[in-house]
Amino acid sequence: MHIGGARTALYNWLAARHDNGSLVLRIEDTDRERSTEENVEQILDALRWLELDWDEGPVSQASRSEQHEAALQRLLESGAAYRDSATAKDVEAWKAEHGADCGYRGTQVDAADAAVRLRVPDEGETVVEDLIRGPVNFPNRSYDDFVIARGDGSVLYNFAVAVDDAEMGVTDVVRGDDHLSNTPKQLLVLEALGFEAPRYAHLPLLHGPDGRKLSKRHGAASVQELREAGYLPAAVRNYLALLGWGADDDATLIPTDELVRRFQVEDVGKAAAIFDEKKLRWINGRYMRELPLDEYLRVVAAHLGRPADERLRAACEIVQEKAQTLEEVWRLIRFLFEPPVEDEKAWRKTMKDEAPAALEAAREALAGTDDFDPTAVEAALSPLPERLGLKPGRVYQPIRVAISGGTVSPGIFESLAVLGHEESLRRIDAALIRLQA
RNA sequence: GCCGCUAUCGUCUAGGGGACUAGGACGCCGGAUUCUCAGUCCGGAAACCGGGGUUCGAAUCCCCGUAGCGGUACCA
Numbered sequence: 001m002h003i004g005g006a007r008t009a010l011y012n013w014l015a016a017r018h019d020n021g022s023l024v025l026r027i028e029d030t031d032r033e034r035s036t037e038e039n040v041e042q043i044l045d046a047l048r049w050l051e052l053d054w055d056e057g058p059v060s061q062a063s064r065s066e067q068h069e070a071a072l073q074r075l076l077e078s079g080a081a082y083r084d085s086a087t088a089k090d091v092e093a094w095k096a097e098h099g100a101d102c103g104y105r106g107t108q109v110d111a112a113d114a115a116v117r118l119r120v121p122d123e124g125e126t127v128v129e130d131l132i133r134g135p136v137n138f139p140n141r142s143y144d145d146f147v148i149a150r151g152d153g154s155v156l157y158n159f160a161v162a163v164d165d166a167e168m169g170v171t172d173v174v175r176g177d178d179h180l181s182n183t184p185k186q187l188l189v190l191e192a193l194g195f196e197a198p199r200y201a202h203l204p205l206l207h208g209p210d211g212r213k214l215s216k217r218h219g220a221a222s223v224q225e226l227r228e229a230g231y232l233p234a235a236v237r238n239y240l241a242l243l244g245w246g247a248d249d250d251a252t253l254i255p256t257d258e259l260v261r262r263f264q265v266e267d268v269g270k271a272a273a274i275f276d277e278k279k280l281r282w283i284n285g286r287y288m289r290e291l292p293l294d295e296y297l298r299v300v301a302a303h304l305g306r307p308a309d310e311r312l313r314a315a316c317e318i319v320q321e322k323a324q325t326l327e328e329v330w331r332l333i334r335f336l337f338e339p340p341v342e343d344e345k346a347w348r349k350t351m352k353d354e355a356p357a358a359l360e361a362a363r364e365a366l367a368g369t370d371d372f373d374p375t376a377v378e379a380a381l382s383p384l385p386e387r388l389g390l391k392p393g394r395v396y397q398p399i400r401v402a403i404s405g406g407t408v409s410p411g412i413f414e415s416l417a418v419l420g421h422e423e424s425l426r427r428i429d430a431a432l433i434r435l436q437a
Numbered sequence: 438g439c440c441g442c443u444a445u446c447g448u449c450u451a452g453g454g455g456a457c458u459a460g461g462a463c464g465c466c467g468g469a470u471u472c473u474c475a476g477u478c479c480g481g482a483a484a485c486c487g488g489g490g491u492u493c494g495a496a497u498c499c500c501c502g503u504a505g506c507g508g509u510a511c512c513a
Contacts, residue, residue: 087511088510095439101438101439102439115511133442133443142439142440143509144509146509146510148511154511156513161513177442178506180507180508181441181442207506209447212506213506242450242462245450246451246461248451250462251461251462252449253462269450270442270443271444273448273449274448275449276464278463279462280463282463285476321476321477322475332475381472385472391472393471393473400472406473407474408475409473409474411472412473
């Protein structure tokens, strides 16, 4: 599911919850690249992850074909629609003759296999009373008598959604801006059928950092990718809500229940927004830090596909203050579960001069420690800088590189404690051997 | 081409005629803290697209430009 679609779903959900369920809304995600069934599965999956619960999920058009057929017959019988065998070329020719701002008007034919077009008036305007934009006027004259059903009888989108909305009793349609110019067509269908129109709210579109349509090359573009990147659903909800909508008191961190309380579609902005992952990262980091340790352990274990054992719990405890995403958690604690991946640059930079002496001293101090909790480790190591006449960093960094392979890790005392007595000594020994070579 | 939408720091936004010396957040830069990174705390740079109106007064209202975006299918 595209991130833009996810935001639309979120706004729908917030609006419905804000109104205590008195609104009936419909999820609509128009991803042109995918087939409908695959799309629906994917959407449901994304919505589940985002924890946006709906009584009924997206309804596929196929399941409503009877209503469509009935509505179509009605229009044909009343003369509001007619069969016309004009091709795209014919329409083009008609416009060349009548002017580019003139919509196509066809003539009725008898052929049963001709497409069905809806009659659009020449005069007047169709007005979309948009909750976000106010009234938007579209001259009827500029719209073609558009096709509502193919020659084979299957119906087209603008006809189908209009009928669906009416039949399902949809009261509010909250969807992307790309549907604004389609709305008059749906209004025209509704009017011809004598149905009442729902309220519409057209959301500004979401763009990538370059201002163009959001796509894969901008990093995450789908909910699935957000999930893989290690973001928390609650953080994603918070961030997405802020894309196009701002709380009046400038709040940035807004938990979902508060979002429900404060969000109103009317307050959504009109301008397109750009999806900026940096802010999402920051928000996500805040949510991650506020998680109780048990919960933190649970989500980390689930994301990594590892058992939530004591070691992972200990690792979580020392990394929680640092990581902004679940993926970053693994980058920071990986060395506690697997042999260190040696970063050559880190070695060159750190493992020189007094590093061997510092490591020797550290090894000795640690070897003589019975307890191996952070406090004991710190007690063993903290006298070293002064004794060796070195700045603390000159002592601790080599140890860090020795046990983790790189220059970045959680606190050194905590890291050693989680690694354990034996393994810590083993890694320091290995580093010393390598330094001698 | 035609129809339509939009325009405040790099980004998300607040602000809807005087409260604007244009506020907040992310990011960025600097400082403090620390064993690294991150975090935290302080501080800083950074915006009303352009031009005309209306008005005593315009970021705010109107018009024109410009730019971006969307629609314009027997697609959804």
